[in-house]
Amino acid sequence: MSESDDQVASVPASPKPPSASYLSSPAISAPPSQLQSPSLSRSPFFQTPQHPRTTTKTITRHEKTYSHTPQVFSAPVSQLHSPSLSRSPFLGTPDHPVTMPASGARTPLGYIRSRNLTPKFLTPLASPLRKALRLTKLDPHDAWLPITESRNGNAFYAAFHTLCSGIGFEALILPVAFIFLGWAWGIISLVCAFIWQFYTLFLLINLHESTETGIRYSRYMQLANAAFGERLGNFLTKFPIMYLSVGTCIALIITGGTTSRVFFQIVCDSSCKADTLTATEWYLVFTCAIVLLSQLPNMNSIAGISLVGALTAVGYCTTIWIASVAEDRLSNVSYDPIKAKSHVSKVFNNFNALGIVVFAFKGHNLILEIQATMPSNEKHPSTIPMWKGVKASYTLIAMCVFPISIGGFWAYGNLIPSTGMLTALLAFHAQDLSKSIKGLACMLVIINSLTSFQIYAMPTFDEMESIYVVRYKKPCPWWLRVVIRSSFGFVSFLFAVAFPFLDAVAGLVGGIVLPVTLAYPCFMWLKIKKPQVYSLEWLLNWGLGVFGMGLSVLVVIGGLYSIIDTGVDLKFFKPQ
Template sequence: MRYSRYLQLFSLTFGEKLANFLALFPIMYLSGGTCVALIIIGGSTSKLFFQIVCGATCSVKTLTTVEWYLVFTCAAVLLSQLPNLNSIAGVSLIGAITAIGYCTLIWVVSVAKGRLPGVSYDPVRANTEIGRVFGVLNALGIIAFAFRGHNLILEIQATMPSSEKHPSHVPMWRGVKFSYFLIAMCLFPLAIGGYWAYGHMIPPNGGMLTALYAFHSRDVSQAVLGLASLLVIVNAMSSFQIYGMPMFDYMESKYTTRMNRPCTWWLRSIFRAMFGYGCFFVAVAIPFLGSLAGLIGGIALPVTLAYPCFMWLKIKKPKMYGAMWFLNWGLGLLGMSLSGILIAAGVYVVIDTGITVSFFKPN
């Protein structure tokens, strides 16, 4: 067996029981939680897209937010019937193109229209010193939540041909460097240009797309606003397949291992439909998931910043007290410590600022 999946590698290193206890939940969160967030984003943006296309004078009764979530979920479940990561290479390419498209479109239009009147850049100050510190740490947790899905690097690498002469990690490393360069070219201009244009007036829910629609719905072409929304919807649909695939693979491999028989196409369809509609239920039940982003980001941080270091030590067995031994122990312990600090900061911010708990009441 080629141990190139995250859970397989973790089980090989530390045993199946420890893998189920330490790694399974964060990976389930990274895959399932991301799909929940994508349903919220895709459903909400679909509602916005309908409003833009229909126009201000449209008398057609629109669907509710929950119904738009369901429409998006049905389309995502239908597309998720593609069997594996190899088969969704085209879907992934479409997702990348649409991501570049909507990020560029939003920040270019926002900067071109200039700063809003009365925009403020004053730092948000907490009442106490500890509040300021925990606020910064909670922001780091939100950043960690934004970079969810790190375990997918191993999943994608597992689909690539690999041999002793041509190991898959070589082209994978090139792809990672190029992809993160593109991500930087999308997100840094979006963050900098958006903050310059809107400052503290950026809506807390919806971000830059909502700000573009809220502040420029009258002085920007409806075609431009509709195109930005459509690109976000297509990107969310494509991303759902990529982030959901590790969970699909896990469910199907568990069935094959325990039943000692291949997973039929109709059973695979049932598994994936159960996962998709399970994510839909969570999206409807917990629409305030974004308010817990800092806390949840801290919980999943060890998957990226700590576990790989300990796995490398266990597998490679470097010379004790050597440079690589100290480096990996130091980075692993630092990742675990940072995770604990971010969890504490997330809990403090939630208690201090409070969250609007609205079970089964999405906006």
């Protein structure tokens, strides 16, 4: 037998390890296009195996050892630069060494066919997963800021936050708009405003993530700066956004403090000998509770608080309108629009009423912040759970807003006070309703004001903490966070005491924030998405954006005119 012909090393059987000569087969080198593959160094086909694959045959006191050096085998071209290259079965490292069978194919290609290592899918070069990698581009400071510190939100969290921020004490003032608009125009304006703001919500949710630049716009002002430029974006949005955040927090202290005083008077009536606190002292008590609750670190940590706020908002809206309708309407009620002194007064009063309607649909300044609390990738983008949560929450908002507007105006007509439904309920049915119903309504309003403050203050907390984070390149220490949030709470208390009439200028506030809700999202969609010129999408967004800006100017003028004409009692530092 000629051992040179088959390249077999024959050695006598002995305890000593055999000295084998190995077959040397020509290496098949990887093509140049594969040399930069991220997982090339981990591929078993490019490494020397830890255990040589051998086949041993015993022939008359001799051992013949067949040893094979595997050929270098490259990954398919379609898998180059794939994000899932390291998880491909071609390039995965086996859990245990594989021994070549005594018979069968001994070539690498034959071995691969026998093991059926073909992956279930081959990722093409132009895969959308390459865009998914770009979606992970985040601001390095985001992990240290309260809005984006936690990104484990879901559709339920989105529904809780959206419902808590989308409905509040402003809904109680909606029937006041019907005094000027009447039945027909009141319902038409309410329906149109609801549909319009729901459409702009859809635009904002779909603008949150950019598949082109790979950036998540986690704040409303970030999206505005990307669409309009930093200078114009700050000019257009900074004041309305901060006004919505800070102004709503001040109004919540006014509402919560005033309602706390009323609740105490209902529960502890004339039979109680305890001395009541002044309005300022009730404001301070409510502020202390707010400051204590505001120490929760980030947006996701207040999801339970937002759930309580959402339930209490639905609860007091439902309780107040059902109690008002159940007691039947007043005997001398009238539904005719209030007659103005002149035609000009009538026009501006109508615009002021539209501002009240728009102000009831707030919360757009928090939509991107809420969506930023969710994880996102190409397979599971944050748009899907966010849109589910928004649809669920706004279904409940519609079930609260429309009944309280229509039912409240039906029950009180033109006699409804400017402060809203709760005041009307306590004023006209103080003797008819039981103490438990009145106390329940007040308690729900107090809890809702306490919980809503947290989500509306979060953008301000985020902005204040970002100053420290950007400057020192590290997260805020816990003691500084406590100081920042406590300071904001007590400064808001001072403004609430100084300007206790903010709830009486709802029309003016609605005109100021109207572009944030109805106009700017349309312009940002046109700027970023760039729809085809003169298409239906292009015409719709241009029309809504221009009409929204014009309406904002008219509503602001109407709000100012209404304040001057009706003589709102501006009592500074005199909370009632």
